[in-house]
Amino acid sequence: MEYELDGIIVSNHGGRQLDGCISSIAALPAVVNEVGGRIPVLFDSGIRKGTDVVKALALGADAVLLGRPYVYGLAINGKEGVQEVLDNFIYDLDATMATAGVDAVSALTRDILVRK
Ligand SMILES: Cc1cc2nc3c(=O)[nH]c(=O)nc-3n(C[C@H](O)[C@H](O)[C@H](O)COP(=O)(O)O)c2cc1C
Known part of the structure; x- marks a missing residue:
C-alpha cells in the first residue's frame, strides 16, 4: 500500500475522545472494503461480549481488541478477574x-448478519 503499513486498527478510542464521531462498527465495512485484504484489519471500541466479536469478524475484521473489559476484571479480581x-x-x-x-471463524461473513 502507499504508506507500507503492516496493519490498521479501526477504533474510535472507545468513544471517549471525539463527541459526535461515528461508532467504529459503523466505520468498519468501508475500511475493510478499501483495504481489500492487503493488510490485517483489527477492530476495537465497544467489544463487550461474544456477539460483538461475531459482528466485527463478520464485517471483515481479522481480530478484535479489548480496552475496558479486561480492566474491569482486573479491578474486581486481579489476574483471575482478567x-x-x-x-x-x-x-x-x-x-x-x-x-x-x-463452525469456524473463517465462516463469519457479512451474510450471517441482518441489518436492523
Ligand atoms: C481510560 C482510557 C484511556 C485510553 N488512553 C488511550 C491512549 O492514551 N492512547 C490510545 O491510542 N488509546 C487510548 N485509549 C483507547 C484504547 O486504546 C482502546 O482503543 C479502547 O479502550 C477500546 O475500546 P473499549 O474500551 O470500548 O474496548 C484509552 C481508553 C480508555 C478507556
Missing part, C-alpha cells in the same frame, strides 16, 4: 457461533 473476562469471551463467542450454525 482470566475470567477472557474465558467468558471465548465461551460466549463459541456459544454465539454455535447458535448461528457457524
